[in-house]
Amino acid sequence: MPPPDPAPDAVPPLRVGVFDSGVGGLSVLKDLREVLPGAQLLYVADSAWAPYGERSEAEILMRSEAISRFLRFQQVDVLVVACNTATAAAVHHLRAIWPDWPIVGVEPGLKPAAAATRNGRIGVLATEATLRSGKFQKLMADHGQDLQLTLQACPGLAAAIEAGDLDAPAVLELVERYCAPLRTQGVDTVVLGCTHYPFVVHHIAHALGPQVRIIDTSRAVAQRALALSEPFLAIRTATPDGPARLWTTSEAAMLQAIATRWLPFPAQVRALDA
Numbered sequence: 419m420p421p422p423d424p425a426p427d428a429v430p431p432l433r434v435g436v437f438d439s440g441v442g443g444l445s446v447l448k449d450l451r452e453v454l455p456g457a458q459l460l461y462v463a464d465s466a467w468a469p470y471g472e473r474s475e476a477e478i479l480m481r482s483e484a485i486s487r488f489l490r491f492q493q494v495d496v497l498v499v500a501c502n503t504a505t506a507a508a509v510h511h512l513r514a515i516w517p518d519w520p521i522v523g524v525e526p527g528l529k530p531a532a533a534a535t536r537n538g539r540i541g542v543l544a545t546e547a548t549l550r551s552g553k554f555q556k557l558m559a560d561h562g563q564d565l566q567l568t569l570q571a572c573p574g575l576a577a578a579i580e581a582g583d584l585d586a587p588a589v590l591e592l593v594e595r596y597c598a599p600l601r602t603q604g605v606d607t608v609v610l611g612c613t614h615y616p617f618v619v620h621h622i623a624h625a626l627g628p629q630v631r632i633i634d635t636s637r638a639v640a641q642r643a644l645a646l647s648e649p650f651l652a653i654r655t656a657t658p659d660g661p662a663r664l665w666t667t668s669e670a671a672m673l674q675a676i677a678t679r680w681l682p683f684p685a686q687v688r689a690l691d692a
């Protein structure tokens with residue numbers, strides 16, 4: 419028997435599309451689920467192209483546009499670029515080609531860090547591409563004046579997290595390597611400038627010591643997505659929590675295993691050829 423037709427007055431739920439170079443943006447997806455419980459969440463992990471942080475700006479831009487185009491085709495109302503590196507390289511471009519589409523980006527939380535620091539010494543952990551971007555230079559000019567900033571690129575760390583074992587010796591070794599210079603500089607506040615890093619925040623906190631405050635902007639990003647969703651919430655239904663729909667440009671089984679371990683809600687994963 420064919421499935422019943424949808425009720426004539428059925429209204430689709432709010433759709434929020436999210437992407438990252440890989441699994442890092444799942445840290446933002448968790449907050450989105452809490453802040454927008456009735457929304458249908460769609461997520462793309464561009465894991466075949468991860469890490470973005472070690473790619474050229476032109477490559478990051480090209481991949482960000484391809485993935486965003488896919489999510490637009492899926493009719494998402496609001497797009498969340500859950501990747502500092504893609505935001506730095508591509509968010510201006512995405513907003514220029516789709517001026518009607520609400521797009522939320524992610525940037526290292528220098529502003530909240532400047533408000534939180536007591537000794538004026540702040541560390542930033544991020545990808546190489548984020549730290550060298552014009553967008554980050556502007557962020558430093560706007561919020562980093564009169565502060566002593568220690569910028570620490572973390573090559574290899576996103577890729578090690580992407581492998582799925584958060585307690586692997588390679589992960590611990592990289593966390594220690596990148597936190598050591600921040601300890602030496604006596605920072606009292608550290609910004610997680612990459613969405614992969616919240617998954618190892620316990621290791622980072624251990625390496626930095628209890629006196630160091632860690633800034634993660636995932637919740638603020640989800641709140642911004644909520645604000646941009648307000649006009650759609652008025653015309654869309656709130657649906658009961660269904661599974662999030664995830665795609666990966668790499669192996670679906672790998673992402674399914676990670677999503678099952680790292681997300682506190684169910685997710686359906688499919689492969690994406692994009």
Ligand code: DGL
Binds near residue numbers: 439576
């Ligand atoms: N999760 C991404 C970010 O927030 C980058 C990781 C990568 O290098 O792909 O910057």
